[in-house]
Amino acid sequence: MIPDPESFEERTIRLRDGLKRAGIKVTHQRLEIFRELVRSGDHPDAETIFRGVRERVPMVSLDTVYRTLWLLVDLGLISTLGPPKDRVRFDANTRAHHHFVCTMCGATRDFYCIEFDRLNLPVEVEESGAVNTTQVEAKGLCRECAGKAVQPSPSE
Amino acid sequence: MIPDPESFEERTIRLRDGLKRAGIKVTHQRLEIFRELVRSGDHPDAETIFRGVRERVPMVSLDTVYRTLWLLVDLGLISTLGPPKDRVRFDANTRAHHHFVCTMCGATRDFYCIEFDRLNLPVEVEESGAVNTTQVEAKGLCRECAGKAVQPSPSE
DNA sequence: GTCAATGCAAACTCTTTGCAATCTG
DNA sequence: CAGATTGCAAAGAGTTTGCATTGAC
Numbered sequence: 001m002i003p004d005p006e007s008f009e010e011r012t013i014r015l016r017d018g019l020k021r022a023g024i025k026v027t028h029q030r031l032e033i034f035r036e037l038v039r040s041g042d043h044p045d046a047e048t049i050f051r052g053v054r055e056r057v058p059m060v061s062l063d064t065v066y067r068t069l070w071l072l073v074d075l076g077l078i079s080t081l082g083p084p085k086d087r088v089r090f091d092a093n094t095r096a097h098h099h100f101v102c103t104m105c106g107a108t109r110d111f112y113c114i115e116f117d118r119l120n121l122p123v124e125v126e127e128s129g130a131v132n133t134t135q136v137e138a139k140g141l142c143r144e145c146a147g148k149a150v151q152p153s154p155s156e
Numbered sequence: 157m158i159p160d161p162e163s164f165e166e167r168t169i170r171l172r173d174g175l176k177r178a179g180i181k182v183t184h185q186r187l188e189i190f191r192e193l194v195r196s197g198d199h200p201d202a203e204t205i206f207r208g209v210r211e212r213v214p215m216v217s218l219d220t221v222y223r224t225l226w227l228l229v230d231l232g233l234i235s236t237l238g239p240p241k242d243r244v245r246f247d248a249n250t251r252a253h254h255h256f257v258c259t260m261c262g263a264t265r266d267f268y269c270i271e272f273d274r275l276n277l278p279v280e281v282e283e284s285g286a287v288n289t290t291q292v293e294a295k296g297l298c299r300e301c302a303g304k305a306v307q308p309s310p311s312e
Numbered sequence: 313g314t315c316a317a318t319g320c321a322a323a324c325t326c327t328t329t330g331c332a333a334t335c336t337g
Numbered sequence: 338c339a340g341a342t343t344g345c346a347a348a349g350a351g352t353t354t355g356c357a358t359t360g361a362c
Contacts, residue, residue: 011248025316025361038248042263045243046352061319066352068317069246081245081255081264082238087201087326089237090225092167092193099237100284107198108237109284111277119272121294128256128265129298136292138277142285181336181341202327217344222327243351318359327350334343 011038018077032057033068034078043081098135102142111138167194174233188213189224190234199237254291258298267294 006014015034019026036052037044044052050065072078089108096117097110119134162170171190175182192208193200200208206221228234245264252273253266275290 006251027317027361029318034248037246041265043245043247045245047243049246059319062351063320063353064318067354070353073246077250079247079250081247087203089199089201090193090205090229091199091235091237092190094232094235095162100281100287102285103288109197111281111284113278116275119292119294121292122267122269125256125267125294127299128267129258129296130302131256131294131296132259133296134292134294136275136277136290138275138281138287138290140285140287140289143283146286183336183342185343215344218326219328219345220343223342226328314362316359316361318357320356320358322354324353325351327348329346329348331345332343333345334341336341337339 008035008038015072015077018075022075024071024075029053029057029060029064030068030071032060033065034072037069037078096133096135098138100138100140100142102145103139104141104145104148107142107144109142164191164194171228171233174231178231180227180231185209185213185216185220186224186227188216189221190228193225193234252289252291254294256294256296256298258301259295260297260301263298263300265298 012031012035015031016026019030032053033049036049040048040052046062046065046069049069050060050062053060053065069078073080091110093110095112097112098116100109100111102108113136116134116136119136121131121134125131168187168191171187172182175186188209189205192205196204196208202218202221202225205225206216206218209216209221225234229236247266249266251268253268254272256265256267258264269292272290272292275292277287277290281287
């Protein structure tokens with residue numbers, strides 16, 4: 001089982017480093033919020049992180065959790081699942097299919113590829129649960145956004 | 157280019173059929189909301205669908221759009237992107253990785269597979285945009301949910 | 313000591329719900 | 338015609354913001 005390519009300690013150091021490099025203060029709350037997120041195997045929402053952090057930092061408030069998480073997203077130290085700040089989106093396609101997702105605008109288009117419908121997964125995945133289907137998400141810039149050609153803030 | 161395995165007309169018929177079979181009335185609004193969703197190549201949120209439908213059914217209201225969309229989701233005629241009714245979820249893992257997602261509780265765990273990081277895509281995908289990375293989402297039941305062993309309503 | 317960061321509470325946005333009027337089958 | 342469905346408006350949830358106090362550097 002390969003749970004993590006980076007240890008807990010390594011990640012904490014990476015966080016401190018990332019914050020300092022951006023000239024941002026390393027507070028107790030930020031550390032604990034990040035650690036709570038790292039510790040959680042699945043990918044929790046803000047409220048779940050909040051509850052976890054509160055056990056060690058009882059004074060922490062939910063809005064600090066939100067602010068910290070978005071700060072870390074902006075710094076590229078963490079990310080969100082799916083398009084950032086999602087509203088619910090709907091899909092009229094009930095067939096097995098895959099998605100092209102624009103990382104800029106979030107536009108998502110279907111494509112088909114039978115091979116992708118049931119990919120051969122690494123054995124460790126079985127530890128998480130029983131897989132029924134696989135779906136590929138191809139991420140990139142859609143034509144419209146590529147046309148705009150406005151590079152978002154390059155982080156490095 | 158294989159834009160759609162099913163034509164617009166076929167899908168409309170499928171909708172009528174699905175509604176009737178469930179003993180649910182086929183209203184003008186439901187038809188138009190569904191058609192608007194089918195027409196849209198990317199996967200719109202409720203408000204976008206609302207704006208589109210309103211051009212042809214000016215009286216339609218946003219809450220009807222929501223109600224209809226969730227109705228169709230319940231009937232299995234459409235689906236949502238990502239876990240239904242999502243809050244924003246966060247990911248502390250900045251490395252290339254893939255996800256196991258539980259279709260029941262939404263728990264999402266990372267796994268690693270270098271082959272999946274850059275899959276060979278069908279050529280038509282290029283029409284949507286320039287792909288940078290590929291990410292695999294393996295869907296199934298996590299151990300906890302499998303333990304509960306409560307089968308959700310089997311649709312067929 | 314200075315200025316960013318926090319906690320609180322109120323605001324905001326997206327989504328859902330209750331009810332009388334309307335429309336489908 | 339009966340009962341489901343709609344539109345309206347108001348409520349609910351999740352998330353964000355303004356401001357005085359607290360804490361990191």
